[in-house]
Amino acid sequence: MDKTIIALGLMSGTSMDGIDASLIKSDGEGYVDLIGNLYLKYDSELKNSLHNFCNKINSLKNIKENEAEYESLERKITVEHSRIALKLSNKFNIKPNIIGFHGQTILHKPSEKFSIQMGNAKLLSQLLKNNIIYQFRKKDINNGGEGAPLTPIFHHTLRKKLNLKEPIIFLNIGGISNFTFINNNCLVAKDIGPGNCLMDNYTKTKIKTDYDIDGKLASRGKIDNSLINNILDHEYYNSVSKHSLDIKDFDINFVKGLSIEDALANLNYFTAKIISENIKKEFNSNIPIILCGGGRKNKTLIFNLKKLLVNKLLNIDDYNIDGDFIESQAFAYLSIRSLYKKNISFPQTTRVKKPITGGELIVYT
Numbered sequence: 001m002d003k004t005i006i007a008l009g010l011m012s013g014t015s016m017d018g019i020d021a022s023l024i025k026s027d028g029e030g031y032v033d034l035i036g037n038l039y040l041k042y043d044s045e046l047k048n049s050l051h052n053f054c055n056k057i058n059s060l061k062n063i064k065e066n067e068a069e070y071e072s073l074e075r076k077i078t079v080e081h082s083r084i085a086l087k088l089s090n091k092f093n094i095k096p097n098i099i100g101f102h103g104q105t106i107l108h109k110p111s112e113k114f115s116i117q118m119g120n121a122k123l124l125s126q127l128l129k130n131n132i133i134y135q136f137r138k139k140d141i142n143n144g145g146e147g148a149p150l151t152p153i154f155h156h157t158l159r160k161k162l163n164l165k166e167p168i169i170f171l172n173i174g175g176i177s178n179f180t181f182i183n184n185n186c187l188v189a190k191d192i193g194p195g196n197c198l199m200d201n202y203t204k205t206k207i208k209t210d211y212d213i214d215g216k217l218a219s220r221g222k223i224d225n226s227l228i229n230n231i232l233d234h235e236y237y238n239s240v241s242k243h244s245l246d247i248k249d250f251d252i253n254f255v256k257g258l259s260i261e262d263a264l265a266n267l268n269y270f271t272a273k274i275i276s277e278n279i280k281k282e283f284n285s286n287i288p289i290i291l292c293g294g295g296r297k298n299k300t301l302i303f304n305l306k307k308l309l310v311n312k313l314l315n316i317d318d319y320n321i322d323g324d325f326i327e328s329q330a331f332a333y334l335s336i337r338s339l340y341k342k343n344i345s346f347p348q349t350t351r352v353k354k355p356i357t358g359g360e361l362i363v364y365t
Helices: 044-055 060-065 067-092 122-129 138-142 152-161 197-206 211-217 225-237 259-283 298-309 326-341
Strands: 005-012 018-026 032-042 097-108 115-116 132-134 168-173 177-185 187-192 290-293 313-317 360-361
Touching: 005 067, 005 259, 018 067, 018 313, 018 326, 032 067, 032 122, 032 152, 044 067, 044 097, 060 067, 060 097, 060 115, 067 115, 067 122, 097 326, 115 138, 122 132, 122 197, 132 326, 138 152, 152 168, 152 177, 152 326, 168 259, 168 298, 177 259, 187 259, 197 259, 211 259, 211 298, 225 259, 259 298, 298 313
Parallel strands: 005 097, 097 132, 168 290, 290 313
Antiparallel strands: 005 018, 018 032, 097 115, 132 360, 168 177, 177 187
16 A cells, blocks of 8 residues: 655754745655655744743743743744745645644754643644644653754665665764764764854844855954863763754853854854764764755865864755755644654664654544
């Protein structure tokens, strides 16, 4: 029996700048057809409101204390998710069978047994008149996992689709960086440090821009190796033992007092250094790395990674796949697997006790 269906995946990353939406057709196993993608940028008011809210939230208690603001923001971003989903469906004249709704991560604290993704799935179901899968991380965390990363099983399917040789590493550089190592159907994954979050935090705070385009400002600055080594003594060894990370695990205070170019140069190199040290600690230098996520566009970051790593660095875009939408495609794929009760997380990807499915279903009525 053909179990192939169409799913729409929605993802808003830790950069909190907008929503990625993707349509795919898949059986939740080895077959996947990538139909199309769209991006919706948050307006400046919503984006600033989200950042300001997250900056003052450090616990479930904080969220409860700011419940009215949380619910107001949640409704606004849910409406935005419905807008981009409808726009993408109309563009391809396709009504998906299921929608994978990740939501906006507000606080990720698996050590305290929670990960909060803002988003009202019931409202989204009513707005789109469709069934929704959400709460992808909850079951994993409830069973001893860290709820992240969840994209490895999709990376595994992409590897097969692209006929890539094993072993191989997918390196996703989003707000946080994570890798998926694939060899003989064995998946190993973890977060390995900051991605764009430190650089983006700096540009938003200091120069009121979303990010350092192509890493141009960073390319003009001077790297202070003694400064980097001092902070690595703290940050790298503090973070390396963690399996999943939150953007609040790192900060930009160590570049205070530097010029804008020098600060970004050091944040950029620091990010590349943490990523490369973690990869070198885990893997041989002959394993090729495929780059995904927005960080692959930061030319200075990639230059630094190439300087620090011997591994061959490849770009997912060279395989005719847009590297901006891997995660939204992944959550479309995970929604199908969740619908069919297939496993979405594994001991070597999230530290969950045993392979487990996830996601909760909202049926439109």
